[in-house]
Amino acid sequence: MDRTCPLEFIFASHLVVVAIATLSGSRLTVACLFIIDAALTMIRILYERLAAGRPQTGSPPATDPYNLFKDLHDAVVDKRGRVPVPGSMPPVYPRNIPYVVESCVILYPLLVVAFPVWLFSPSGTLSVLAIPGIGIIAAKHFVFIQARESAGVYETASSRRIRRNRSLLLVALLSGGAVAVLSAVSTPATTMVAAMAVAAPWVLFDCRQAGLGPWFPVIEGDAVDRPVSAPRGQPYTTFAHDKRGVRQHAFGGGFAYALDAGFSVMLLSGILAISARAVWLVLVMVVLLPVFLILPASALVMWIGESHVEYRLYDNGIVAYDTYLNTVQWVAPVEAFVFS
Numbered sequence: 001m002d003r004t005c006p007l008e009f010i011f012a013s014h015l016v017v018v019a020i021a022t023l024s025g026s027r028l029t030v031a032c033l034f035i036i037d038a039a040l041t042m043i044r045i046l047y048e049r050l051a052a053g054r055p056q057t058g059s060p061p062a063t064d065p066y067n068l069f070k071d072l073h074d075a076v077v078d079k080r081g082r083v084p085v086p087g088s089m090p091p092v093y094p095r096n097i098p099y100v101v102e103s104c105v106i107l108y109p110l111l112v113v114a115f116p117v118w119l120f121s122p123s124g125t126l127s128v129l130a131i132p133g134i135g136i137i138a139a140k141h142f143v144f145i146q147a148r149e150s151a152g153v154y155e156t157a158s159s160r161r162i163r164r165n166r167s168l169l170l171v172a173l174l175s176g177g178a179v180a181v182l183s184a185v186s187t188p189a190t191t192m193v194a195a196m197a198v199a200a201p202w203v204l205f206d207c208r209q210a211g212l213g214p215w216f217p218v219i220e221g222d223a224v225d226r227p228v229s230a231p232r233g234q235p236y237t238t239f240a241h242d243k244r245g246v247r248q249h250a251f252g253g254g255f256a257y258a259l260d261a262g263f264s265v266m267l268l269s270g271i272l273a274i275s276a277r278a279v280w281l282v283l284v285m286v287v288l289l290p291v292f293l294i295l296p297a298s299a300l301v302m303w304i305g306e307s308h309v310e311y312r313l314y315d316n317g318i319v320a321y322d323t324y325l326n327t328v329q330w331v332a333p334v335e336a337f338v339f340s
Contacts (some may be wrong), residue, residue, distance in 0.1 A: 006212065007212055010207060013136045017195055018196055021191050024129050026126065027183070034179070041171045045168060047145070048145065049099050049162060052093065053225070056077075069105075076304055078095065081093075090148075090154045094304050103163075144209065181197060182198070231331070237312075241307070241309060249306070250299040258290035309323075318331070318334055
């Protein structure tokens with residue numbers, strides 16, 4: 001895919017938003033389009049972190065100074081292999097999950113702050129013109145990924161370098177600024193001017209995300225995923241983890257992380273809910289998101305790390321093989337193990 005294609009979609013998406021502001025004069029519609037763009041940007045950033053092909057070297061995620069996510073990190077950080085994604089999307093690597101969690105540590109408090117911002121979003125009615133706007137915004141992010149995939153960027157990038165955590169902060173700042181600016185206008189004419197003013201810095205941010213302009217980011221990883229070869233021949237015995245034990249361990253870990261997430265934002269959510277007179281904010285951030293998102297997501301990570309590992313014993317070594325990823329995880333000599 002040509003590198004200029006993302007640039008065309010960048011300008012097209014923001015011109016469509018300005019056109020919708022001109023035709024509808026609805027501040028709420030324009031604000032919702034910017035919020036949707038921000039949400040899709042965050043989702044794309046997390047997906048691109050998963051799609052980085054080179055292993056990440058160095059210490060565990062810096063956003064976890066107390067090693068609260070050590071179990072999640074250790075479960076998959078050394079996992080070899082990738083999961084194909086239907087269509088022309090790049091595959092994802094389970095070993096990158098800890099660095100997506102690293103971004104979510106930043107993203108979760110941002111959501112707590114974002115709810116009151118959305119509560120004070122501009123009043124009015126949604127226009128049906130928002131539908132084509134959402135379509136072109138979604139197409140822009142799809143083209144971003146396709147352009148990088150066709151250029152082979154994901155194969156040579158590591159998870160932390162392909163998208164920095166500060167990108168999430170910039171997205172939150174841009175979307176919050178958009179809502180604040182649009183809340184201050186009152187007429188259709190000023191709505192169009194406000195949309196143009198908000199779109200200008202967003203265009204620069206999108207160009208940076210697409211790798212266009214004079215600021216080319218450094219994304220190459222400094223490590224190479226070297227394949228591991230298994231001994232030749234057939235193993236004379238195989239054994240695997242107990243499925244019930246894996247499920248119990250995964251659920252227990254997910255439950256612990258859900259409790260930790262709920263308690264960590266309880267005070268902030270309560271203060272914001274009282275000030276904004278939105279009690280449902282506490283329910284969403286303290287109960288619903290931990291139970292229906294963090295618990296199953298954490299349990300899934302631990303399940304991915306352990307559930308499909310099969311140990312194959314050869315005359316001269318033992319091999320850990322992931323039957324889902326169809327990839328050898330590690331090889332060790334038999335002398336390193338003592339069997340009773």
